[in-house]
Amino acid sequence: MDLSVGTPVDATPLVIRQALIAAADAPGYPTTAGTSRLRDSCAGWMQRRLGVTVPPSAILPSIGSKELVANLPTVLGLGAHSHVVVPLAAYPTYAVGAGVLGARVTATDRPEDVSDADLIWINSPGNPTGRVMPADQMRAIVAHARSTGAVVASDECYVELGWDVTPCSVLHPSVVGNDHSGVLALHSLSKRSNFAGYRFGFVAGDPEIVQRMLGIRKHLGMMVPSPVQAAAAAAFDDDDxxxxxxxxxxxxxxxxxxxxxxxxxxxxxxxxxxxxxxxxxxxxxxxxxxxxxxxxxxxxxxxxxxxxxxxxxxxxxxxxxxxxxxxxxxxxx
Ligand SMILES: Cc1ncc(COP(=O)(O)O)c(C=O)c1O
Structure with a gap:
């Protein structure tokens, strides 16, 4: 019995598979920014399920969220001179994505104590601990990051799997008010929708950073295939x-x-x-x-x-x- 990897084993819902098939005729290139239908679905889901308001232009789709996590330091322009903070017990890709650039990595659950970080990763609900970070702790981390010029990237791929506690997004008004500057939230369909084999995630938040990421990603490639974009939109539109x-x-x-x-x-x-x-x-x-x-x-x-x-x-x-x-x-x- 394999309880190690955490890969979904239940069927991908029919509504998703049907959307994929309906979009199977895809001779042209997909856009890096994603279709407006897709970004509307992502934004609608954030509003409905997380109480977060994000304009569709502040959303950027990705092939999986692992790929987004791994490449975020690169796309943000970090390098060997940079300092990246990750949680103490953490999904390894945060450190690997920084490490391939030669960046310094510090593992701590008190990012508020680090004064020279360029990027602070938080992950709630956390992998591997299943811990949920309270909104006031997120608020303190965001305030500290803003005062030191760090970007906060919040990996929220398990946000809809709260059992004893309801997890909160870093972009919720109780954390950031109406100001998304310096803050990014990363989301995934893998666990929510048994979508891991399709590969889809997105980042939302600071509109300037997201537009800068889009400009770079247009040349790095990694556009999400059109049929997967259609399937992802169907997945975010359906909560049943x-x-x-x-x-x-x-x-x-x-x-x-x-x-x-x-x-x-x-x-x-x-x-x-x-x-x-x-x-x-x-x-x-x-x-x-x-x-x-x-x-x-x-x-x-x-x-x-x-x-x-x-x-x-x-x-x-x-x-x-x-x-x-x-x-x-x-x-x-
Ligand atoms: C904390 C965390 N972030 C990101 C991912 C990546 O998920 P995916 O690439 O399937 O969206 C995982 C996968 O298990 C994870 O545990």
């Missing part, structure tokens, strides 16, 4: 499939949590997102071995930095059948 998918993950989370706690594990954070952040106080590779003996693959926490050395990450992305057998597997050796 998201409710269904949320129910599936909620039910799986309950079974996995109960079985893990019954087996003596502690679950830290994990109030939102697609993972359980699990420990029993031992080095993570010992826990990985324990699960492997039971035919279960989990991710060692040290993949996400030294802060994860005593945790493993357990994804909610297994089929209902596999999840139903989880408890039996834990008790059988």
């Amino acid at each position: 499939h998201v409710a269904v998918q949320r129910e599936r993950y909620f039910a799986r989370r309950k079974i996995l949590r109960t079985a893990l706690m019954d087996s003596g594990f502690t679950i830290d954070h994990s109030e939102a997102g697609l993972y359980l952040w699990v420990t029993r106080g031992e080095p993570c590779w010992e826990t990985v071995g324990w699960f492997a003996d039971r035919g279960i693959l989990v991710t060692p926490g040290d993949f996400y930095g030294v802060a994860g050395a005593h945790h493993v990450r357990v994804a909610l992305t297994a089929t209902d059948e596999a999840v139903a057998s989880f408890s039996d597997r834990l008790s059988a050796v």
